[in-house]
Amino acid sequence: MTTRAASVSARLPVFPWDTLADATKRARAHPDGIVDLSVGTPVDPVAPVIRDALAAASSAPGYPTTAGTPTLRASALAALERRYGVSGVAPDAVLPVIGTKELIAWLPTLLGLGGDDIVVVPELAYPTYDVGARLVGAQVLQADSLTQIGPRMPRLVFVNSPSNPTGKVLGVDHLRKVVGWARERDVLVASDECYLGLGWEAEPVSVLHPSVCDGDHANLLAIHSLSKTSSLAGYRAGFVAGDPHVVAELLAVRKHAGMMVPTPVQAAMVAALDDDEHEREQKKRYARRRGVLLTAVRDAGFTVEHSEAGLYLWATRGEPGRDTLSWLADRGILVAPGEFYGPRGANFVRIALTATDERIDAAVARLAE
Numbered sequence: 113m114t115t116r117a118a119s120v121s122a123r124l125p126v127f128p129w130d131t132l133a134d135a136t137k138r139a140r141a142h143p144d145g146i147v148d149l150s151v152g153t154p155v156d157p158v159a160p161v162i163r164d165a166l167a168a169a170s171s172a173p174g175y176p177t178t179a180g181t182p183t184l185r186a187s188a189l190a191a192l193e194r195r196y197g198v199s200g201v202a203p204d205a206v207l208p209v210i211g212t213k214e215l216i217a218w219l220p221t222l223l224g225l226g227g228d229d230i231v232v233v234p235e236l237a238y239p240t241y242d243v244g245a246r247l248v249g250a251q252v253l254q255a256d257s258l259t260q261i262g263p264r265m266p267r268l269v270f271v272n273s274p275s276n277p278t279g280k281v282l283g284v285d286h287l288r289k290v291v292g293w294a295r296e297r298d299v300l301v302a303s304d305e306c307y308l309g310l311g312w313e314a315e316p317v318s319v320l321h322p323s324v325c326d327g328d329h330a331n332l333l334a335i336h337s338l339s340k341t342s343s344l345a346g347y348r349a350g351f352v353a354g355d356p357h358v359v360a361e362l363l364a365v366r367k368h369a370g371m372m373v374p375t376p377v378q379a380a381m382v383a384a385l386d387d388d389e390h391e392r393e394q395k396k397r398y399a400r401r402r403g404v405l406l407t408a409v410r411d412a413g414f415t416v417e418h419s420e421a422g423l424y425l426w427a428t429r430g431e432p433g434r435d436t437l438s439w440l441a442d443r444g445i446l447v448a449p450g451e452f453y454g455p456r457g458a459n460f461v462r463i464a465l466t467a468t469d470e471r472i473d474a475a476v477a478r479l480a481e
Contacts, residue, residue: 120247123246123247123249124243124246124247125239125242125243128239128448128452129150129151129448132150132437132446132448135437135438135441135446136150136441136446138438138441138442139440139441139444139445139446140444141444142443142444142478144444144474145444145474146444146445146446147444147445147446147467147471147472147474147475147478148446148467148471149445149446149447149463149464149465149466149467149475150446150447150448150464151448151464151466152276152340152423152424152464152465152466153345153466154339154340154343154344154345154466155343155466155467155468156343156394156397156468157343158342158343158344158346158347159342159343159384159387159390159393161383161384161387161390162342162344162380162383162384162387162390163380164383165379165380165382165383166347166376166377166379166380166383167376168379169375169376169378169379169380170376172374172375172376174375175372176372176373176374176375176378177372178207178363178366178367178370178371178372179204179207179208179363180206180207180208180351180373180378181375181378181382182203183382184208184351184378184379184381184382184385185203185204185206185208186203187381187382187385187386188206188208188336188351188353188381188385189201189203189206189353190385190386191385191386192318192320192334192336192353194388195309195388195391196308196309196317196318196321197317197318197321197322198318198320198321198334198353199322199327200322200327200329201320201329201353201354202356204356204359204360205329205353205354205355205356205359206351206352206353206359207351207352207353207359207362207363207366208349208350208351208373208378208381209335209350209351209352209371209373210348210350210371210372210373211337211339211345211348211349211350212304212306212335212336212337212339212350212352213240214348214371215335215350215352216238216240216241216244216270216302216304216335217240217243217244217247218244218247218371219244219268219302220244220245220247220248220250220268221244221247221248222361222362222365222366223267223268223300223358223361223362225245225248225250225267225268226248226249226250227248227249227250227251229248229250229251229266229267229268230250230251230252230253230264230265230266230267231244231245231250231251231252231253231266231267231268231269231270232253232254232255232261232266232268232269232270233245233252233253233254233255233270234254234255234256234270234271234272234275234454235254235255235256235454235456236275236277236278236450236453236454236456236457237254237270237272237275237276237453237454238272238276238277238304238453239452239453241270241272241304245268250267253266254454258289258290258293265297265299266299267299267300268299268300268302269290269294269299269300269301269302270302270303270304271287271290271301271302271303271304271319272303272304272306273287273303273305273308273316273317274307274308274310274311274314274316274420274421274422275418275422276304276306276307276422276423276424276453277424277426277448277450277452277453277457277460277462278417278418278419278424278426279307279418279419279420279421279422279424279425279426280418280420280421281311281314281315281316281420281421282316284317284321284323284324287303287317287319287324288323288324288325291319291324291325291331291332294331294332295330295331298331299331300331300332300333300355300358301319301331301332301333302333302335303318303319303320303332303333303334303335304335305318305319305334305335305336306335306336306337306339306340307340307421307422307423308336309340309341309391309395310340310341310395310398310421310422310423311420311421312399312402312419312420312421313420313421314420314421316421318334319332319334319354320332320334320353320354329354329355329356330355330357331355331358332354332355333352333353333354333355333358333359334352334353334354335350335352336350336351336352336353337349337350338350338381338384338385340423341391341394341395342384342390342391342394343394344380344381344384347377347380347381348373348377349373349377349380349381349384351381397469398423398465398466400469401465401467401469401472402425402465404472404473404476405425405463405465405472405475405476406419406425407476408475408476408479408480409425409427409463409479411479411480412479412480413429414427414428414429415427415428415429415430417460423464423465423466424462424463424464424465425462425463425465426450426460426462427460427461427462427463428450428459428460428461430459431459432458432459433449433450433451433457433458433459433460433461434449434451436449436460436461437449437461440461443478443479443481444474444478445475445478445479447461447462447463447464448461448462448464449461449462450462
């Protein structure tokens with residue numbers, strides 16, 4: 113058993129954040145403490161309306177449903193239409209998940225992919241896309257354009273807009289080309305839309321939006337998280353919607369595997385999806401932090417690329433990202449080196465906006481020194 117387990121972990125890269133121990137120690141040594149901008153973990157309190165819903169549903173002795181309650185599915189579909197203009201998703205074409213990282217990591221497994229299959233991921237990408245493919249021994253192809261894929265026939269293509277780590281937004285024309293190409297070849301497109309509600313200088317659009325797919329959701333999955341917009345990372349609350357046949361297959365497999373969102377969390381998700389006010393307030397907090405930090409980073413000599421949406425600044429000083437990591441750690445600021453997200457990120461760092469106002473202001477002051 114030990115040998116077999118080790119053979120699985122051997123397929124995976126070193127967990128990136130485990131390599132930041134030295135930089136973390138240096139940043140923590142700052143007299144005013146560390147400003148940790150390395151991970152996009154929410155820090156703001158969960159809205160009372162969500163916490164109240166969680167508490168009211170806390171007496172839940174029975175098993176939850178893998179498919180999610182009818183109320184949750186209805187709330188997810190209503191929020192997609194109200195917030196993002198997505199319409200026409202069938203009631204049985206939405207499924208709650210135990211945080212979207214779980215779904216992304218296990219999607220190739222749930223779809224039955226294997227060693228002969230190709231999974232396409234962006235050239236700069238959230239590492240879990242690659243990890244999910246590795247878990248099934250699938251081949252990973254890094255590509256940002258269809259021409260890079262060439263004659264190869266992948267089974268699964270991940271797109272991510274707004275991007276983690278770069279904050280880049282894919283336009284409607286680009287997404288339409290991807291959708292048309294995929295349908296001609298019967299390829300599934302999984303769109304990670306975790307940051308869809310956090311557009312700053314561009315307006316992100318869902319792959320399920322009529323302007324992208326003409327109202328036809330075949331071969332499409334949209335993956336949505338409540339971690340960022342509702343500060344529910346600790347709840348592990350997300351959902352996937354799209355092609356009803358694919359969602360039905362995911363449900364069929366997940367039922368056997370016991371992949372169930374807890375009943376109280378499902379109730380909290382309903383409250384979060386039904387209430388837009390707390391989401392707007394959270395976006396305002398991030399907008400304020402982004403504004404002051406973006407100015408400070410640029411004034412400190414950084415070049416910021418993309419970053420028109422999402423929760424990160426994609427920045428460079430024209431040097432290896434690890435050197436920039438050290439420079440910032442000496443000032444008590446911890447960031448993520450761009451190499452975590454692919455070779456093209458070697459000279460960049462990703463700076464998260466997910467810190468309290470006080471810690472963001474501390475970072476701004478240190479950058480000005």
